[in-house]
Amino acid sequence: xxxxxxxxxxxxxxxxxxxxxxxxxxxxxxxxxxxxxxxxxxxxxxxxxxxxxxxxxxxxxxxxxxxxxxxxxxxxxxxxxxxxxxxxxxxxxxxxxxxxxxxxxxxxxxxxxxxxxxxxxxxxxxxxxxxxxxxxxxxxxxx
Numbered sequence: 001x002x003x004x005x006x007x008x009x010x011x012x013x014x015x016x017x018x019x020x021x022x023x024x025x026x027x028x029x030x031x032x033x034x035x036x037x038x039x040x041x042x043x044x045x046x047x048x049x050x051x052x053x054x055x056x057x058x059x060x061x062x063x064x065x066x067x068x069x070x071x072x073x074x075x076x077x078x079x080x081x082x083x084x085x086x087x088x089x090x091x092x093x094x095x096x097x098x099x100x101x102x103x104x105x106x107x108x109x110x111x112x113x114x115x116x117x118x119x120x121x122x123x124x125x126x127x128x129x130x131x132x133x134x135x136x137x138x139x140x141x142x143x
Contacts, residue, residue, distance in 0.1 A: 012025070091122070094117065
């Protein structure tokens with residue numbers, strides 16, 4: 001986590017027993033939480049959560065396909081603030097439901113959904129979907 005001129009950059013990694021792999025980088029500012037990289041690929045900025053947040057807000061999101069990165073069209077809906085418990089602690093986080101309706105221009109039937117919880121200061125805390133879960137294990141405050 002790096003802080004600079006009203007913006008915090010958060011780097012997320014996936015950790016397994018075998019290795020640690022860079023997963024994504026997000027920017028947090030007064031505007032909201034925006035993904036800027038997924039894996040090795042720049043994607044944005046792609047808005048995950050716009051401030052000021054309001055339960056029930058819905059919007060469309062598009063990720064452009066690139067070599068090694070699947071293009072997606074999705075609908076994001078803001079839910080309520082919930083207490084989320086992770087190995088890194090307990091957080092008050094906003095739930096965002098994502099429904100992916102197309103991949104690489106092809107409609108998905110049925111659509112694929114997942115939920116992501118965001119702490120307004122730290123970014124993503126928890127993600128759950130079909131056959132996967134990611135949780136915040138730890139974080140380190142930088143500059």
